[in-house]
Amino acid sequence: MINKIKDTAAAEKALGKAENCRNQLNARSKDFDDVKRLASTLDDDESKEALAKLLRDKDGLEAFLDDQETRLNIACDMLGFLRDADTLESWLKSQKVAESSPDVSIEICQKLLEETDRKVGQAKTWESKIDLLKKPTMFEEGNADAVRKAEEEALRKKEREEAEKLAEKAKQEEQAAQEQQSRQEEVEHEREIVPSQSVPSEVSNVQNGHDLPDSVKTNGMSQNSEELNQSISSKHESSISESTKEPQSATLSTPTKLKTGALSRKFVVINGKSAKDRTWKDTWISIHDDKVAFYKDKKSADSNKNPDPAFPKAQVKVMREQHHKREFVLKVTCKNTELLLDTGDKAKMEQWFVSLGGDPENSSLWSAITDNAAASPSPSRSSKSKKRSLFGRKK
Numbered sequence: 001m002i003n004k005i006k007d008t009a010a011a012e013k014a015l016g017k018a019e020n021c022r023n024q025l026n027a028r029s030k031d032f033d034d035v036k037r038l039a040s041t042l043d044d045d046e047s048k049e050a051l052a053k054l055l056r057d058k059d060g061l062e063a064f065l066d067d068q069e070t071r072l073n074i075a076c077d078m079l080g081f082l083r084d085a086d087t088l089e090s091w092l093k094s095q096k097v098a099e100s101s102p103d104v105s106i107e108i109c110q111k112l113l114e115e116t117d118r119k120v121g122q123a124k125t126w127e128s129k130i131d132l133l134k135k136p137t138m139f140e141e142g143n144a145d146a147v148r149k150a151e152e153e154a155l156r157k158k159e160r161e162e163a164e165k166l167a168e169k170a171k172q173e174e175q176a177a178q179e180q181q182s183r184q185e186e187v188e189h190e191r192e193i194v195p196s197q198s199v200p201s202e203v204s205n206v207q208n209g210h211d212l213p214d215s216v217k218t219n220g221m222s223q224n225s226e227e228l229n230q231s232i233s234s235k236h237e238s239s240i241s242e243s244t245k246e247p248q249s250a251t252l253s254t255p256t257k258l259k260t261g262a263l264s265r266k267f268v269v270i271n272g273k274s275a276k277d278r279t280w281k282d283t284w285i286s287i288h289d290d291k292v293a294f295y296k297d298k299k300s301a302d303s304n305k306n307p308d309p310a311f312p313k314a315q316v317k318v319m320r321e322q323h324h325k326r327e328f329v330l331k332v333t334c335k336n337t338e339l340l341l342d343t344g345d346k347a348k349m350e351q352w353f354v355s356l357g358g359d360p361e362n363s364s365l366w367s368a369i370t371d372n373a374a375a376s377p378s379p380s381r382s383s384k385s386k387k388r389s390l391f392g393r394k395k
């Protein structure tokens with residue numbers, strides 16, 4: 001109940017209770033539907049009468065709630081209006097008191113308004129200064145740009161390294177596939193050639209009735225025929241096995257050219273004078289724009305700083321160098337400078353030989369000759385004897 005005049009809170013509370021009752025009535029609509037269905041199933045007078053009474057009570061309750069909600073809404077609006085009117089009336093009374101006060105005049109109000117405008121202007125000025133302070137300085141912007149550029153450069157460098165690794169891996173796989181195919185072709189070729197090859201001289205001598213060589217006459221004439229046959233058979237088998245080994249073909253495919261890579265380097269002659277420091281040191285070689293440049297490491301090569309040294313590719317001469325300690329060495333000569341490069345293995349030696357301007361046919365021919373020499377060494381030479389190269393001299 002609303003006990004006080006202009007009691008807006010009490011009116012709103014009563015309206016809330018009415019809405020709650022309405023919600024409960026709507027929530028029980030399913031129960032009313034179940035009662036109707038049950039009454040239609042029973043189909044007797046008592047059930048019908050009870051159902052009619054229940055529906056009348058429901059309709060009466062809904063009508064009462066509608067009337068109460070309407071009245072309470074009107075009461076809330078009226079009470080709100082009266083409350084606002086009282087507030088406005090109190091303000092007007094306070095203004096009348098201020099007007100009647102001797103301390104209040106139009107000049108004073110004008111000065112107060114000007115002071116207020118001045119303070120508002122100062123506040124805007126300080127706000128703009130604070131916004132300027134929040135903005136980053138040129139140093140901070142430059143530092144941020146430097147950090148961003150460094151990150152982008154690191155990302156590009158990483159992508160280049162990954163691309164180089166993938167390219168190197170693809171080249172190695174392609175080279176391995178070519179070598180495997182070449183070996184298979186050579187094996188097939190040798191299998192076709194072996195049946196037509198002649199038997200060893202010892203076998204032909206025996207078949208023709210000639211004297212046996214000294215290798216068979218190890219025990220003089222005391223050897224029996226069975227030992228003789230075993231000796232001849234073993235020599236024939238060894239001859240066939242040696243002939244079926246995989247010699248390197250003299251017509252190999254052209255080695256893949258390399259552009260960059262890590263090698264070991266030793267200066268021999270610098271500016272026409274013998275080098276003072278003749279030790280082997282790691283270096284990074286780069287072949288770009290018709291120029292052969294040597295750097296301390298890959299980082300220096302990427303930045304293209306301080307090549308040591310750099311030669312025009314057209315003036316570079318390269319040849320195979322037979323070193324007394326290292327096997328796969330190339331000698332590079334340009335003007336009055338001469339240096340040695342240790343490639344590490346045969347495949348890279350051929351690739352760098354061609355990349356530095358060497359004749360691919362000479363590279364393949366040298367590879368075939370050295371492979372055949374390694375496959376069948378001369379019995380009069382030891383395994384550690386110095387080899388003669390097609391492109392170099394004994395050193």
